[in-house]
Amino acid sequence: MREGGDPVFWSRIRAGQLFAGRRVALFLLASNILATLAIAWLVRGIVPHWQIAAWVPLVVAAAVWVGFRRLATHPRGDGYASLRDLRRTMWDGFVLALAWSAVPVFFCTHAPTGTTAGLGLTLAVLMATAALAMAPLALATLVFLGYLGAAMVVQMAFAGSSAAALGLFLFTGLLMAACLHRARALVVIRAGELVLDDRNETVSLLLGDFDATGAHWLWETDSNRRIVKAGVRFASACGIDPASLNGLPLLQVLAGPSWDTGEFDSGLRTLAERLKRRESFRELRLPVRIDGEDRWWEMAASPRFDDHGEFYGFLGVSADITQQRNLADKINRMARFDTLTGLPNRLMVNETLVKAMADADRWGGRYAFMMLDLDRFKAVNDTLGHPIGDRLLGRVSERIQQLMGVNEICGRLGGDEFAVVIRDAGDTAAVERLAERIIAALSQPYEIDAHTLHIGASIGLAMGPRDGRTAEMLVRSADLALYRAKDAGRGVFRRYEPELHVQAEERRVLEAALREAIENGEMHLVYQPIVETGSQLPCGFEALLRWTSREFGSVLPAKFIALAEETRLIGPIGAWVVRTACEEAARWPSDMRIAVNVSADQLRNPGFVTTIASALASTGVSPERLELEVTESVFMHEGLGATQILDRVAELGVRLSLDDFGSGHSSLGYLSRTRFSSLKIDRNFVRDAAGGLREAVAIVRAGIALATSLGMDTTAEGIETKAELGVLHELGCTHAQGFYFGRPMSVEDARALANREWKDAVAA
Template identity: 70%
Template sequence: MTDAVSPASPSLSRPVTVDIPTLLGFRSDGPDHVEWSRIRAAQLFAGRRMALVLLSANIAAVLATGFLVRDSIPGWQIATWSALLAAIAVAVVVRRLAVPRTCEDEASVRDLRKTGWEGLALGIGWSCVPILFCTHVPSGTTAGLGITLTVLMTAAAFAMAPLALATLAFLGCLGAAMVAQLLIAGTTSAAFGILGFTLLLMVWCISRARALVLIRANEITLNERDETVSLLLREFEDTGADWLWETDAMRRIVRASSRFAVACGLAPGAIEGMPLLQLLAGPSWESGDFAPELRTLAEKLRRRESFRDVRVPVTINGQNRWWDIAASPRFSDGGEFYGFRGVTSDVTEIRASEDRINRMARFDALTGLPNRLMINETLVTTMAEADRWSGRYAFMMLDLDRFKAVNDTLGHPIGDRLLGRVSERIEGLIGDGSLCGRLGGDEFAVIVRDASDIGAIETLAQRIIDTLSQPYDIDAHTLYIGASVGIAIGPRDGRTAEMLVRSADLALYRAKDAGRGVYRLYEPELHVKAEERRILEMALRTALENGEMHLDYQPVVDARGQTLVGFEALLRWTSPRFGAIAPDKFIPLAEDARLIAPIGAWALHTACEEAARWPSEIRVAVNVSADQLQNPNFVTTVTSALANTGLSADRLELEVTENVFLSDALGATEVLERLLDLGVRLSLDDFGIGHSSLGYLSRTRFSAIKIDRSFVRDAAAGMREAVAIVHAVIALASSLDISTTAEGVETEAEHRMAQEFGCANVQGFYFGSPMPAEQARALANGRWRASAAA
């Protein structure tokens, strides 16, 4: 349907308004969507038609004035004035007659403004009469001149009214001159009379000009409507895109185009007299099972009101179609209702496109599941419905474990197919009262509308974890992933969709911290911890620049000679607000907040700068995060630290943990190789407690392996498993020409065990706790003996 023929089209039903600035030509367009260029042309055309009347009035007034002042004013003055005024009048008339002979053209604002100068010129010419002549003539002649001028003003207001700006300029100039002359002469009452008369003529002029503009604007609008309707009617006949119809007061079709009948699948004469609603309802008319849209149409017809864009489903020859209907009621001159006249369009393709767009906006293209938008809409609806009957509902947030490794190693196409298989498994577990969708990436969500049985919700969560943990066979690959689930129960855990989603997210975070592959319910303390974490992160962002971080250094000692071989630099944070914060608390936070790179770079440079002050045989070890090694620029960071501090590369030892190799696809191994090429030493920290693999040792040239404290303690206590592990690690390292360091040595027994098993170096409180840089420097530059350290 086009707006031009719609019964409720605003451009046809809303009256045109005319404001004074646009009427006078001070503004190009008025508040309505009308063609003001054509209206201005109509104003100029109306002025053209009255041009000769204006010229006649001026000549008559000139002759009358000359006759009245012939005995009081020198003839040459009268002749000069008359010639000048006649020339002005003729010039104005010539300009008016130059306007095109039709009002269908267009005119600019500039064209309309020029008429103001014409009126001003005439006004100045006539202002000479009260200013120059009236002061030199008898009182009787003055009265005659006043009558002549008032008649001229009246005639000008009539002849020049279409051009309001010119008329106002003429009346204002001449009226002001007359009022000034009367005031000078002391006739105040007459002056006020002329002032009122002038203002009255101005108001009448504006009113008449506005009436002319309104008439012309309505003519333009009606002509456009007639042209549009005619064009559309011709289009109806040519293309059959839309169909016209009429009904009587009983809503029976009394007049319809033949194309409308064909569109209905009936003969042209068969629809005459058929109720419109029956025609549209089709087979459902007998059963009374009408579509909601058809009931809406029936209600509008019953209320006898205009309507548009009412879409109803129809069935034509067994095919489902969508029609768009617009209509307006018809009334007689006496106000009697006698039916509707309307237009119908087939919008089946438009509706199908809208459905496709709506699906694209609310469904995930990869899995076909509802996307984040639809999940949020469904959650809001579920919460509103549950609030009406005080029910409970649940929101589950799922995160796939180890999915990133699949993407990194096998590529995104395999990852995408895996996501499709995951979505199929989740859908197979969800009942009719639930909805599952994909939030994005490897995150999914499940909405359970009835969560009155918490046990059933937990059972569903465990079934999801168990099902998603089963192997997947994709393109000759057998893939193993898992899932972690966070659960929030409403309204207890959130009375808005945002709060409930946040609660489920916190519960998911807790499930990941618990080792993944589990589900966790939201608990109020999770919010408290999340808030503490947020505040701590804000403090961490400014800790480095505020000088709140420092390095402590723990000695590393030769196990047999008991000589100092180096220090391990340990990062410490002392906050003015929170005090000393443990590294295992703020370092993961720095990694999550992507602050580890600047903090790590500072720690590396500071450690190298301090080590440069030690003897050349003393090394410094610095811990490196997996996130740092995923950045190829980390090599530049190390090179810069060594170059700026003058520390030899072989005196720097970088400690990495086994989780570095879980991100091997991101280039961690390549970065390590480039670091080794610089001459930097590399040690594997906490060996045995993570994802230990002999492949790490074969792919990377480690200088040292650090045996975790838990094995050192248990082996010293005589635990058989720990003894076997320590023996195996030392033997493996020795065969690969890799040094070993026993961590966490705190007792004499643990020291003896490290010596007997063949550890190269030892580190722990038994030889020295982490100490400030000044103390470490003094220790490095002095003589080290184990006895002295003890």
């Protein structure tokens, strides 16, 4: 009856009301005609025939007019209607009430008591029917009930039946109240349906983005079991263009060449029976032939029915389970070969090495062992996902295998680690040349799914028997040499040298020093400002950990933080960082936030939430001033409960920020499961976007738009020039951080900056 808060939303509800009125139009027409015939029969012989002959066409014409007005509305309930459209239905109720008011005004006046009671009962039934059936059109129904009820009450009052008039008045009021109650209930139901439809559509879109690299795909059919709305992934799985796939029978697509011969698999016959019977099914497995290749699919689907219970097709999901079917045949091979690359696995590599050492000892020869580790492979896995990473590992294994001769065997130890066993290493120069060729081959670009990937390899080389007389010692020596190659900048090979054991001892000493660093007061925090891109005023700081060791001097964060994570010292160190940062933030203005980086290892500890709560309680800092920054690496092992820990932290009121957004994989899936407050755009994207790189601009714009739609802030990392700031501000980024605004500064400088205007700081 009046405009709601959201005009578009309420226009859809009004369309649903008009559609509901359209669905009962014929019922109302039939009710009016039947009631008209009943009234005419009751007053026969009492009212002059010319009056009945004049009144009956009038009522039928009014009922037909109203019925056609209702049938002229939109044939579906998913459109839009204005408030004026709904208010115009008032004329429907007015016209019907005007036609029916002739009964109490003209017919009941001269009718005997028994006939009057029959007429009143007929009108009461008609009014009750209208109150229930026409409830979606509340305004028309209220006008009809009010006008007709008033006419009946007035007639009874003039006839001297005060009790009957009072009863009719109460009856009319109850019907009008029931109409309003039912109308309100129908509106609430329709609003709930719209919300659910919108939510289901959103979830479907998000699910499609998040599972864009999965092995499942959706399909739909119409009532004739023909494919409709064929998606790209389903069409790709069928090996048919999406445009050509629409309209084809589902069974014909799955049957492939056997469709013409009629020789169908039992699974396909079972599917045909389920589709014919319109029955739901799941875990239905059947063979298919795609592009000349035999595959196995697993299918599940449910029939779909409209509001009238009319069947209009199936909605299903399929998955390629060919690999699972073949898994049983590969059990024996899996015991000694890597299932992903087909190379020998760790067990067979070790057995080959032991045999090579035994043969060399018997004949007085030499042997060698190479341990390979891929460089920058983790970045590929994080940005493009594990399926692309697995395919890359397959390409790597192919290139290594091509370099192997009869004297060498290569294998995969696990992850991105490979090994090469050289049975005869008498020619040291030839062994080193092989290492160089492997590095050169693996450093060439890879083309995978329209992605050009660049990785490299580092190799540790150990020669026996000098570097080890047992397999365990030789592998350990090669592992130490590999660490040396990585420290040398990666992309090189290094031979084992005895001093590597000395370096390993130094690392042990560094670990011991790290364990005492906090107690000795060697740890401290520096603070880098975060500003608003519009006003360029500081709104907070990011706390960064530094270590100045009494024994080793200034230790790089990349070195000691990695060591802290490996040795499980990151927990107490991280707790100290949070507590110290909150203590410092308590000295700043109340609108200044403090951001703290959180390691994935910290989120594996259930006591992390208590640590945060304790730090906030002891320092008096409000939770919304603390922001915890996490990278997507924390989700790589979700079984450890990182998502649940973050949800509990968010319940405290603490802000969550997804750091290096865009550099990992499936970021959208994380945003849909965790309540982040802001996104931090990776420095690489910031630099490329400022340089005008179209792909980077598109990614940054999409990330900012996604964050804005989810009510999240965005922070651009690594802003170093005014041009970069201008580009990110134009793209809609709300916050920025980088050397352009200030390098990490001491606690004193940060405190001074936090307590004065940014312009004054620039002028100083």
